[in-house]
Amino acid sequence: MxxxxxxxxxxxxxxxxxxxxxxSQKSSSANKPEQPAIPDNRHLAxxxxxxxxxxxxxxxxxxxxxxxxxxxxxxNYKNHGPIAKNDAPARIIPISALNPYQGRWAIKARVxxxxxxxxxxxxxxxGKVFSFDLLDSDGGEIRVTCFNAVVDRFYDAxxxxxxxxxxxxxxxxxxxxxxxLKNEWEIFLESSSTVELCPDEDGSIPKQQFSFKPINEIExxxxxxxxxxxxxxxxxxxxxxxxxxxxxxTQRRILNLKDGSNRxxxxxxxxxxxxxxxxxxxxxxxxxVFPVLAVKAAxxxxxxxxxxxxxxxxxxxxxxxxxxxYGLRDWFDRGGKNTASxxxxxxxxxxxxxxxxxxxxxxxxxxxxGRADKPDWVTVKAxxxxxxxxxxxxxxxxxxxxxxQCSKKVTRSGNxxxxxxxxxxxxxxxxxxxxxxxxxxxxxxxxxVTAFQESGEEILGCSAKELYLLKxxxxxxxxxxEVIRRSLFSEYLFRLKIKEEMxxxxxxxxxxxxxxxxxxxxxxxxxxxxxxxxxxx
Amino acid sequence: MDTSNPAVLVNGELLRMYxxxxxxxxxxxxxxxxxxxxxxxxxxxxxxxxxxxxxxPLTNFVxxxxxxxxxxxxxxxxxxxxxxxxxxxxxxxxxxxANGEYKSLFL
Numbered sequence: 009m010x011x012x013x014x015x016x017x018x019x020x021x022x023x024x025x026x027x028x029x030x031x032s033q034k035s036s037s038a039n040k041p042e043q044p045a046i047p048d049n050r051h052l053a054x055x056x057x058x059x060x061x062x063x064x065x066x067x068x069x070x071x072x073x074x075x076x077x078x079x080x081x082x083x084n085y086k087n088h089g090p091i092a093k094n095d096a097p098a099r100i101i102p103i104s105a106l107n108p109y110q111g112r113w114a115i116k117a118r119v120x121x122x123x124x125x126x127x128x129x130x131x132x133x134x135g136k137v138f139s140f141d142l143l144d145s146d147g148g149e150i151r152v153t154c155f156n157a158v159v160d161r162f163y164d165a166x167x168x169x170x171x172x173x174x175x176x177x178x179x180x181x182x183x184x185x186x187x188x189l190k191n192e193w194e195i196f197l198e199s200s201s202t203v204e205l206c207p208d209e210d211g212s213i214p215k216q217q218f219s220f221k222p223i224n225e226i227e228x229x230x231x232x233x234x235x236x237x238x239x240x241x242x243x244x245x246x247x248x249x250x251x252x253x254x255x256x257x258t259q260r261r262i263l264n265l266k267d268g269s270n271r272x273x274x275x276x277x278x279x280x281x282x283x284x285x286x287x288x289x290x291x292x293x294x295x296x297v298f299p300v301l302a303v304k305a306a307x308x309x310x311x312x313x314x315x316x317x318x319x320x321x322x323x324x325x326x327x328x329x330x331x332x333x334y335g336l337r338d339w340f341d342r343g344g345k346n347t348a349s350x351x352x353x354x355x356x357x358x359x360x361x362x363x364x365x366x367x368x369x370x371x372x373x374x375x376x377x378g379r380a381d382k383p384d385w386v387t388v389k390a391x392x393x394x395x396x397x398x399x400x401x402x403x404x405x406x407x408x409x410x411x412x413q414c415s416k417k418v419t420r421s422g423n424x425x426x427x428x429x430x431x432x433x434x435x436x437x438x439x440x441x442x443x444x445x446x447x448x449x450x451x452x453x454x455x456x457v458t459a460f461q462e463s464g465e466e467i468l469g470c471s472a473k474e475l476y477l478l479k480x481x482x483x484x485x486x487x488x489x490e491v492i493r494r495s496l497f498s499e500y501l502f503r504l505k506i507k508e509e510m511x512x513x514x515x516x517x518x519x520x521x522x523x524x525x526x527x528x529x530x531x532x533x534x535x536x537x538x539x540x541x542x543x544x545x
Numbered sequence: 546m547d548t549s550n551p552a553v554l555v556n557g558e559l560l561r562m563y564x565x566x567x568x569x570x571x572x573x574x575x576x577x578x579x580x581x582x583x584x585x586x587x588x589x590x591x592x593x594x595x596x597x598x599x600x601x602p603l604t605n606f607v608x609x610x611x612x613x614x615x616x617x618x619x620x621x622x623x624x625x626x627x628x629x630x631x632x633x634x635x636x637x638x639x640x641x642x643a644n645g646e647y648k649s650l651f652l
Contacts, residue, residue, distance in 0.1 A: 533635035540642065 009078075098175050103148030106179055106193055114175040116206060117142035118213045120149070121304075121323060122168050125159065140166050141189060142174070145212040151187045152177065152195040162203055171213055173204040188234040188305050188321060216325070218304060220332055224269035227352045227542075231310045234319075238302040238332050239265030240340045242272060244290040247282040261286040265301060266349045268339045274353035275303065276317040277324075285324045292326075298340065299326050300333040315353035350541045366535075370452035378506035378517045388502050389527065392467055393454065394447035395492055401464075401472040406439040407431045415441055415461075440473040446521075448502065457504065459521040466524040468495045501525040501532075552610050554651065556640040557590020561616040568619060569610040571627055571636055574603050582621075587633040587640070593618040606631040 098114040106113060121141040128135050139153040152174070154162055166172070177195040187194055197203070218236045221229065229235060242264040250260045259282035266272040277286050292299045302325040306316040318324075327333060336344075367377070367386040377384040405414040405428035414431055418438050421427035426438040442464025448457055465471055468491060479488045503523040508515050552569035553559075560568065572584030572592055582594040584607070594609050595618055604626040611621040643651045 530632040530635060533632060533639075537635060537638050537642075 100173070102146040103142065103144045103150045103191070104146060106150065106191075106195070108179040108193070110179065112175070114173060115142070115144060115150075116171065116173050116213075117144040117148075117150075118171045118215065119166055119168050120216050121321065122166055123321075125163060138163055139186075140168075142172075143214060143217050145214075147214075147217055148191070149189040149217060150191045150193065150195055151182065151189055152197060154197045158197050158199060158201070161199070162197060165203060165205070169215060171206040171209075173206055174202065176201045186321070216304065216323075216328075216330075218302060218330065218332070220302070222269040223265065223267045223271040223273045223352065226273055226308060226316065227271070227314050229308045229314065231308060233308050234305050234321075235308060235316070236302070236304050237265065237267075237273070237275070237306060237316060238300065238328075238336060239267040239273070240298050240336055240344070241289050241293055241301050242266045242298065244286070244293045246290070247286055259283065259286075261290075263289060263301075264351070265303075266340075266344075267336060268344065270347055270349045272349040272351045272353075274315040274351070275301075275306065276315065278318050281318055281322070281324060285326060288326060298345065300328065300336050301326055302328045302330070302333065313351070313353045350538060368452040369448070369450045369455050372455060372504075372506060372517070372519070373453075378508045378519075383505050383507035385522075386504050386506065388448070388450065388504055389499065389532070390448040390450040390502055391499050392446055392496055393449045395467075395495065396445040397488075397492060400442065400444050401440045401476055402443050404439040404441040405431055406435070406437065407433060413439070415439070440471075440476045442468075442472040444468075448500075455519060457502070457519045457521050459524065463502075463521040463524040466526070467498075467500070467521075468492070499527045501527055551651075554640050554643040555613070556588045556637055557586035557592060557617075558588050559640055559644050560586075560590075560592070560613050560619070562644070564613045564615060566613060567611070568613045569608060570619070570640075571606055571608045571631065571633075573606055573631075573633070577603060587637040591617065594621045595619070596621040599624040601626070605629040 098112040100114050100116050101110070103115050103117060106115065119140050120143045123139040125136060125138045128137065135156050136159050137153060137155050138159055139151050141149060141151050143149050174195070174197075177197045179193045180196055182189070182192055182194040218238070220238045221235045223237065223239060226235065226237070244263040245261060247259045247261045249257050251257055258279050259277075261277040261282040263275050263277065263286075264272050265275050289299060289301065303316070303318070304323040304325070305319065305321045307319050307322075308314060308316055365386050367375070367388055369388060369390060371377070372386070372388075377386065403418050403426065405416045405418045405426075407414045407428065409431070414428060416428055416430045418426040418428045421434055425434050425436060427434045441461045442459060444459040444464045444467065446457055446459055446467065447454055449455075459467060461472065468475065470491060475488070475491060478484055478491070501524075502521050503525075505520045505522050507518055507520075509518050510516075550567055552567045553563050555563060555568045555570050560570070570586060570592070572586055572594065574582060574584050575591075576583045577598055580595060580597055582598055582603075584592050584594060586592050594611075595614070596611065603624070606627040606629065608625040608627050609619055609621040610623040610625075611619045614620050
């Protein structure tokens with residue numbers, strides 16, 4: 009506060025503050041140290057104020073006000089002052105309630121899976137990481153990941169099957185590429201995180217949580233989706249070494265699972281699973297025991313029909329302790345083992361190559377095959393109904409480029425010689441290679457296809473050179489006609505490459521026969537039986 | 546094609562349903578002497594085929610068309626050689642489909 013007038017007339021009858029008053033003031037002010045200072049008594053003492061009447065005199069008594077210190081509001085601990093630490097333990101909340109905006113949280117959950125310790129190297133240098141999955145009593149699941157120094161703190165402490173109280177981790181969006189749990193968040197532990205083992209067995213938290221898909225539903229599952237499956241192991245194949253794309257060798261084992269939906273599926277085990285569980289399963293099946301196998305987190309793939317394969321996160325449980333396993337065992341023992349099941353993984357059927365997509369002739373047009381950026385590869389069962397006999401072959405370069413024949417069309421140079429522009433060479437004899445234009449038909453329609461050398465030979469049953477000589481040198485039209493006629497109306501399994509290409513100004517769909525296989529009736533019957541069974545269900 | 550008297554596609558199990566009727570089936574020949582031929586049906590039943598066999602030698606698998614005269618025997622009228630290899634599984638499935646929900650498709 010500021011003194012505006014240094015001296016002023018006394019107005020009214022100010023009472024002198026007695027000493028006792030001031031002490032009482034002082035004691036109360038001790039509780040509130042910030043109280044405004046009381047006026048100084050000394051000034052007042054100099055003026056006489058025993059009588060109420062102001063002293064006459066020309067000098068007016070002056071009351072010198074003192075400057076009070078700036079006003080300060082009383083202390084309020086709600087918003088200011090030192091922050092007190094609340095060290096009370098956080099409440100345990102369900103995993104499903106976790107989110108980054110939660111504030112302080114704690115969860116109590118069982119470890120259902122523990123990942124391997126992985127080392128990596130990126131722009132920031134070397135690092136290590138490991139993850140583990142948690143399941144709580146409400147069925148909520150979440151993955152926990154630790155990096156670098158945090159790995160050292162927790163890696164040994166975490167054991168599958170044990171229950172832990174975890175708090176003070178960071179919540180971030182789950183990495184869907186690796187994390188297949190049903191939770192949009194993932195916990196990242198930090199140096200301040202706490203992980204406490206709960207020694208008393210918490211029976212309310214299940215050991216594992218499954219969401220089994222019946223095998224018949226796998227058929228309509230999306231490619232690359234992650235699912236849980238349970239079934240009886242019908243057969244186990246031996247483990248074979250497979251060379252991976254990165255040059256590393258791994259093991260692969262194929263086995264068949266069958267369930268109450270009367271469908272069976274091929275399950276491919278990769279890596280370590282082939283050795284431990286794979287071998288155990290093989291021994292069980294060989295000794296006549298058909299165990300129940302529960303698979304957690306297997307990947308669906310379109311590789312042959314629909315099949316499933318293990319990924320790094322997959323866990324296998326042989327004869328697990330769960331109601332679905334008992335139900336399956338019961339079904340199998342009471343007759344399920346004798347029912348014929350249809351396989352949704354077509355590879356099981358003999359003579360059926362993997363990744364074969366069957367189409368009919370009309371589907372090529374109806375589905376617009378060949379119009380995408382990449383060509384479509386399909387298999388069509390059809391009959392050759394017509395072969396164009398003009399220009400059924402071309403003169404080809406016989407020279408080898410590496411391990412392949414050049415085969416480029418060669419032109420006449422001079423009278424008796426041939427010239428290849430690619431090999432820039434001339435030679436006496438050229439080769440003849442098929443360039444067949446043929447019409448193929450099935451019950452849905454007909455279409456033109458082009459067949460080159462190998463498929464041409466398959467269709468006509470002789471080499472292009474033989475046929476050329478027959479027609480143009482021997483000029484035996486009768487026998488030539490017989491060869492052509494003989495090749496018509498045979499049913500083949502054509503492997504077709506379909507691609508839309510520009511012909512002059514217009515886009516035309518070009519169909520090339522990559523392979524022409526005479527039908528194997530037994531294999532085809534099995535294929536049809538399988539097709540029929542799918543219509544019925 | 547004379548469709549007045551169609552033969553029902555049967556295997557061992559289905560034969561009993563058509564006793565007295567004209568049937569056709571494929572069997573694997575086990576033994577053939579005189580007027581009796583024993584064969585194994587595609588579902589592993591043993592069937593007796595009565596009637597004199599054809600003048601030509603029988604292959605491993607033979608189709609017989611005739612009248613079923615009991616659960617396990619057929620009086621054969623026609624014999625056709627089906628060769629030495631045969632997909633019995635597919636044929637068996639065919640019999641089941643032909644007598645099951647797709648019966649109406651077959652004569």
